[in-house]
Amino acid sequence: MPTVEQMFACIRVCQTLSNFYTEIHLFRYDGKREEIYILAGETLGITIFSNGRWEFDDDTET
Template identity: 85%
Template sequence: MPTLEQMLACVRVCQTLSNFYTDIHLFRYDEKREEIYILAGETIGITILRNGRWEFDDDTEA
């Protein structure tokens, strides 16, 4: 079950994506890692941690 901090952060992130007319393609809560993952637009990946902090996925290859 997501934490309250995760749920509030999720609403803020989804609202921001919506404000920029960005499609949300995937929304998933991983019970083992206890993280929420959102895939939006063409290349936006966001992970929301248990404490409500969120971060962009860094998929750049070196």
């Protein structure tokens, strides 16, 4: 079950994506890792941690 902090962060992130008309393709809660993962737009990945902090995935290849 997501934490309260995670749920509020998720709402903020999803609202921001929506404000920029970015499609959300995948929304997943991983109970084992206790993380929420959102895949949006073409290549935008966001992980929301149990403490409510979030970060963009760094999938850049050199």
